[in-house]
Amino acid sequence: MTEYLRDKTVLVTGAAGSIGVALVEAILEAGAVAVRAFDSAESDLYELKEKFRGLPLAPLLGSIRELERLRFAFDGVDIVFHAAALKHVGLGEYNPFEVVQTNLVGLNNVIRAALEANVERVIFTSSDKAVNPTNVMGASKMMGERLITAANEIRGLRRTLFSSVRFGNVIGSSGSVVPTFVEQIRKEKRMLLTHPEMTRYVMSGRQATELVLEAGSLMRGGEVFVAKMRAVRIADLAKIMAEEFGPGEDVSIVHSGIRPGEKLYEELISEDELARTLETEHLLVVLPPPESGAFVKEWQPSDYHV
Numbered sequence: 001m002t003e004y005l006r007d008k009t010v011l012v013t014g015a016a017g018s019i020g021v022a023l024v025e026a027i028l029e030a031g032a033v034a035v036r037a038f039d040s041a042e043s044d045l046y047e048l049k050e051k052f053r054g055l056p057l058a059p060l061l062g063s064i065r066e067l068e069r070l071r072f073a074f075d076g077v078d079i080v081f082h083a084a085a086l087k088h089v090g091l092g093e094y095n096p097f098e099v100v101q102t103n104l105v106g107l108n109n110v111i112r113a114a115l116e117a118n119v120e121r122v123i124f125t126s127s128d129k130a131v132n133p134t135n136v137m138g139a140s141k142m143m144g145e146r147l148i149t150a151a152n153e154i155r156g157l158r159r160t161l162f163s164s165v166r167f168g169n170v171i172g173s174s175g176s177v178v179p180t181f182v183e184q185i186r187k188e189k190r191m192l193l194t195h196p197e198m199t200r201y202v203m204s205g206r207q208a209t210e211l212v213l214e215a216g217s218l219m220r221g222g223e224v225f226v227a228k229m230r231a232v233r234i235a236d237l238a239k240i241m242a243e244e245f246g247p248g249e250d251v252s253i254v255h256s257g258i259r260p261g262e263k264l265y266e267e268l269i270s271e272d273e274l275a276r277t278l279e280t281e282h283l284l285v286v287l288p289p290p291e292s293g294a295f296v297k298e299w300q301p302s303d304y305h306v
Contacts, residue, residue, distance in 0.1 A: 001210075001217050002030035004079075008120075011036040011077045013064055013110065014084030016044035018173040019125065022209040023081055024048065028055050030213075036060050038073055039084070064106035070113035080122045081212060082110050085141075089129070092137035093261045103140035104147070111151045114160055123216050124148045124164045126224065128201055128266045131166075135261025145224055149288045152221040163219035166226040166268070168201030170208045177202075177234065181241040190252040191238050198258070199265050201229040202237075214283070218304045222288035226268050280304050 010027050014020045015037035027035050038060045039045045049059040062069040064084050074080070085103050086092060092099045107124065114122045126145050129138030144164070151162040171178045177200065184191045203211075207227060215225040235253075242251040258264070269277055269286055278285040278300070285304050 001214050002026070004217050005030040005032050005213075007031065007033050008078040009034045009036070009076055010079045010081070011038055011060075011073060012081045012083060013038045014082075014125075015039045015059075016041045016048050017083060018205060019167075019170065019208055019212075020083045021048060021051075022205050023083065023212060024052065024057065026209055026213060027081075028052060028057065032056070034058065036073060036077065038062060038064075038070075040064075064109055065101055067109040067112060070109050071116060074113040074117040074119060077117055078120045079216065080110065080114055080119055081125070081216070082107065082122060083125045083212075085125070087127070087137060089135050089137050089261045090259055092140075093135060096136045099136050099140050103137070104143055107144050107147055111147065111162070114162075115151070115155060115158055118158050119160050121161045121163070121216060121219060122148070122151075123212055123219070124162070125212065126164045126166045128166055128168050128226075128268055129263075131267040131270045134263050137261070149222045149224075152288070161219055161221040163215055163221060164224045165211050165215045166224055167208055167211070168203045168227070168229045168266070168268075170203055170205055172205050173208075177237065178241070181238060182245050185242060185245045185251055189250065190254055191242065192256045193235060193238055193253050194256055194258050194262060195264060196233075196235045196255065197264060198234045198262075199231040200234060201266055201268060202232045203227060203229055218285075224273075224286040226284040226286065228282050228284060229268065231265070278304060 005027055010032045012020050012023050015024055016039040024037055034056045036058045037048055040063045045059045060073050086099050126141045130141035130145055133139040133142050148162045148164045169176050181191050211227045238253055273286045276287040
């Protein structure tokens with residue numbers, strides 16, 4: 001699954017985030033000749049460099065909002081994993097202009113820099129919130145997926161392929177429900193639950209990393225790769241968390257109501273995507289729409305078996 005990374009120069013945006021760090025580690029283990037860790041968080045990037053001291057890791061400080069910085073960073077790169085984003089739903093509702101600048105203008109810069117550098121492949125990390133979005137962050141991820149698919153149509157004679165992966169709620173990642181519950185249990189002895197019937201698709205950090213790496217191996221350009229996940233009732237998860245992290249303590253559950261931009265139920269794929277979705281043992285592969293120049297009529301599920 002990771003043979004394609006061997007002896008390659010790989011760049012990860014958002015490298016100092018939870019998903020980015022896991023990707024960097026996996027890429028180094030796969031035998032990449034060099035890894036460029038691109039992030040705007042100075043302290044976190046320094047810690048990342050220290051964690052992998054002695055390994056072929058170059059910490060690149062910069063913002064994906066700056067195209068010229070990306071041009072320098074992408075020079076000589078073979079593969080790009082684009083994980084940089086503003087991803088907090090609540091903050092996005094109050095700061096839509098910032099979300100657009102990072103999640104869309106920044107992504108457009110990544111696409112342009114990748115094409116100019118003639119990168120082999122670009123994998124974009126999206127979210128299940130991109131499906132029928134009700135919030136700014138989800139809408140930006142939906143548009144991001146569209147941009148990535150469209151990028152395959154404008155590459156001309158360049159070798160660059162672009163595809164997306166769709167995450168669920170990644171356990172342990174910054175801002176996800178699990179660490180939020182843990183902090184509330186330890187500090188407040190209570191958990192804020194927005195709605196008792198709310199469900200979320202949940203995946204581990206390892207599953208998220210494997211999805212990204214597998215997509216990079218299988219991609220033909222324009223697809224959206226989605227891991228098969230089970231929906232979990234947040235109320236059930238809260239009870240388990242209370243027993244695990246607050247044993248013997250009186251941890252209360254407070255219903256606070258659905259917050260701006262939130263949905264009761266997330267979805268893995270939309271209704272209009274069903275007809276062009278291929279299914280494998282553990283993946284859903286959403287093909288580009290037929291009107292897209294990236295669409296290949298003969299694609300089959302067997303094309304996506306590891």
